Amino acid sequence: MGEVPAWKDDFPISWVDDHYVTRREFTKSLGLVSCAAFAATGTLAALGARRGGPRGAPARIAGVEELPVGGWKVFEYPEPGDPCLLVRLDRDRFAAFSQKCTHLGCPVVFRAAARKLYCPCHEGYFAAEDGRVLAGPPPRPLPRVNLERRGDDLWAMGIQS
Amino acid sequence: MLDPEMEFFMDPSRCIGCQACSHACSECDTHRGVSMIHLEFVDRAESTQTVPVVCMHCEDPACANACPADAIKKTADGVVQSALQSRCIGCSNCALACPFGVPRYVARIDQMMKCDLCYDRTSAGKRPMCVTVCPSGALAFGPRREIEALRRERPANRFRFGRQEVRTKVQIMLPGEGDALEMDVAELMAEGDADGRSSGVEGRLPDFVGR
Numbered sequence: 001m002g003e004v005p006a007w008k009d010d011f012p013i014s015w016v017d018d019h020y021v022t023r024r025e026f027t028k029s030l031g032l033v034s035c036a037a038f039a040a041t042g043t044l045a046a047l048g049a050r051r052g053g054p055r056g057a058p059a060r061i062a063g064v065e066e067l068p069v070g071g072w073k074v075f076e077y078p079e080p081g082d083p084c085l086l087v088r089l090d091r092d093r094f095a096a097f098s099q100k101c102t103h104l105g106c107p108v109v110f111r112a113a114a115r116k117l118y119c120p121c122h123e124g125y126f127a128a129e130d131g132r133v134l135a136g137p138p139p140r141p142l143p144r145v146n147l148e149r150r151g152d153d154l155w156a157m158g159i160q161s
Numbered sequence: 162m163l164d165p166e167m168e169f170f171m172d173p174s175r176c177i178g179c180q181a182c183s184h185a186c187s188e189c190d191t192h193r194g195v196s197m198i199h200l201e202f203v204d205r206a207e208s209t210q211t212v213p214v215v216c217m218h219c220e221d222p223a224c225a226n227a228c229p230a231d232a233i234k235k236t237a238d239g240v241v242q243s244a245l246q247s248r249c250i251g252c253s254n255c256a257l258a259c260p261f262g263v264p265r266y267v268a269r270i271d272q273m274m275k276c277d278l279c280y281d282r283t284s285a286g287k288r289p290m291c292v293t294v295c296p297s298g299a300l301a302f303g304p305r306r307e308i309e310a311l312r313r314e315r316p317a318n319r320f321r322f323g324r325q326e327v328r329t330k331v332q333i334m335l336p337g338e339g340d341a342l343e344m345d346v347a348e349l350m351a352e353g354d355a356d357g358r359s360s361g362v363e364g365r366l367p368d369f370v371g372r
Contacts, residue, residue, distance in 0.1 A: 014234070058185065
């Protein structure tokens with residue numbers, strides 16, 4: 001039998017040799033996988049950053065005197081079927097948020113005495129002023145609806161996700 | 162891991178052609194319906210003699226050397242496995258390369274299939290399926306001293322093809338003194354016998370079963 005050609009090393013017949021991974025091969029695959037993961041997360045981050053900015057056309061949602069202080073009202077914005085919550089915090093302060101809890105999508109309710117938005121499904125609490133998470137499992141603040149007062153009416157000017 | 166003491170012995174002179182081995186093989190759940198052991202007629206026109214063909218598990222397997230897809234692998238305990246499903250391209254190179262005619266191309270699945278010594282059974286200490294059913298002892302699996310005590314024939318595992326010698330893991334039982342088998346391929350592939358009678362495919366088998 002003649003000399004064993006070099007390519008035979010790459011395609012060994014022995015099962016053990018076929019399964020053997022050299023340190024160089026392992027390091028190479030480790031490097032390639034890390035580069036791919038880095039590029040993938042970078043792409044996702046770039047795509048996420050490009051989104052942003054409020055969505056939705058301006059729409060009238062309520063009259064100023066419609067709600068008492070501590071009162072709340074559900075409206076649909078920016079599309080029909082997207083429930084949002086308008087709350088009156090003070091005489092002059094209003095806030096509006098998406099009603100879908102950021103955890104699993106249950107509707108949140110306003111607790112006027114505690115000035116908190118409460119999700120009954122898993123005991124999630126959000127601040128009524130800015131929608132940030134106070135307690136419970138929700139991972140992100142509630143998307144906030146920008147409000148504008150036009151005379152005696154309140155207008156939604158886009159939702160900030 | 163295969164017990165190194167346990168060896169496969171094949172004695173064609175004891176084969177009675179009952180097909181039990183191939184039926185038992187095809188009942189295996191890993192390849193149901195397809196037998197990986199074949200029963201060949203030595204010279205069908207002249208004799209009813211049959212010979213079971215199991216993979217001989219060569220030390221340097223020709224099938225694996227000929228495989229362009231790197232699909233045939235040999236385990237550390239010397240068992241040449243059937244083609245890896247994900248790699249086999251069904252080219253039949255192995256079937257042409259094997260000096261014993263073991264690998265078969267199965268068109269239905271476009272893959273080669275061959276005997277793997279029931280690796281799932283033998284590596285767990287059980288005997289191959291064909292051995293468990295062979296009624297005449299043509300196929301045997303056990304320690305060498307046990308076989309040598311029981312039989313007149315002597316086990317051999319060297320086959321000479323011209324100047325090339327093929328050594329196998331499976332032992333073939335030889336009568337008399339010889340410990341190696343001369344395989345004169347040119348003679349076996351002759352188109353006709355001395356008396357002018359054509360010997361077909363059956364005539365291509367070696368002399369060890371006594372024509």
